[in-house]
Amino acid sequence: MLLAITRLAEKSTTDAALCKHYGHECRVVSPLRAEIRSSTIQTFVLAAADHEFDAIFFTSALPAQKIAPLLPPHLTKTTRVIAIGPQTTKALHESGIAAETLPTYYSRDFVPYLGDWIKEKRIGIPRADVPNPELINAIEEAGGMAFEYRCYGLEPTNQPLNLDNVDAILFTSANSYKMALLPPLKNILPIAIGDITAEAMRTGGLEPKIIGDGSLEGTLKALNTYLRSIK
Structure with a gap:
């Protein structure tokens, strides 16, 4: 199948190879663009280098790509990076920063992952300028302290998505669905990367046929399971 994948262009580097591994082709379509805030990144890097955080939580690959090369390699001797x-x-890892990986792909699992360790800990979160009160409230209710650094904004491209000849469209986030300029999806299979995206799609009147586990690979596995089931 030819899949249209809603991505920031900066985050699409491995999609084609992964899709090919699961027997598909892909086309990246970008309903959003990232507006990088260099001064905020620099402020965060200085705070991290001064050991102001007990842990840093990277909630997506883009801030990791922008920030990791600027962090001192010895950072993880005193700071957990998740x-x-x-x-x-x-x-x-490509910038020499050792990191733990959440066992799931949802920020709601960050606090349960850390458990009691989070009490009285300072958590730095470099992320998109998209509110996530559930994460912040969970950290604070567990006794931790959250420090958000909104390192980039998400702006709509305001360009209709090129869905010519595609068989399916895979939405990788709630915002990538909400901000997309979509033509009628006649004969195009709608896919959500995870349950949060699926809920946004349903709210907007589009029922996903397939819902992944929050990762592209897990979603491709779910797609292939679906395709086998309808043969």
């Missing part, structure tokens, strides 16, 4: 998924972990 990545939301393997692609984010890979971006950190």
Whole structure:
């Protein structure tokens, strides 16, 4: 199948190879673009280098790509670095930053992953300028302290997505669905990368036929299971 994958262009580097591994082709379509905030990144890097955080949580690969090369390699001697998924972990490791990886792909699992360790700990979170009160409230309710650094904004491209000849469209985030300029999806299979994205799609009137586990690989596995079931 030819899949349209809604991505920031900066985050699409491994999609084609992964899709090919599972027997598909892909086309990246970008309903959003990233507006990088260099001054915020620099402020975060200085704070991290001064050991102001007990842990840093990278919630996506893009801030990891931008920030990891600027961090001192010895940082992890005093600071735990946690990545939301393997692609984010890979971006950190490529710059020599050792990182733990959440066992799932959802920020809601960050606090349960840390458990009682989080009490009285300072958590630095470099992320997109997208509210996530559930994460912040969970950290604070567990006795931790959250420090958000909104390192990039997400702006709509305001360009209709090129879905010519595609068989399916895979939405990789709630915002990538909400901000997409979509033509009618006649004969195009709608796919959500995870349950949060699926809920946004349902709210907007589009029922996903397939819901992944929050990762591209897990979603491709779910797609192939679905395709086998309808043969």
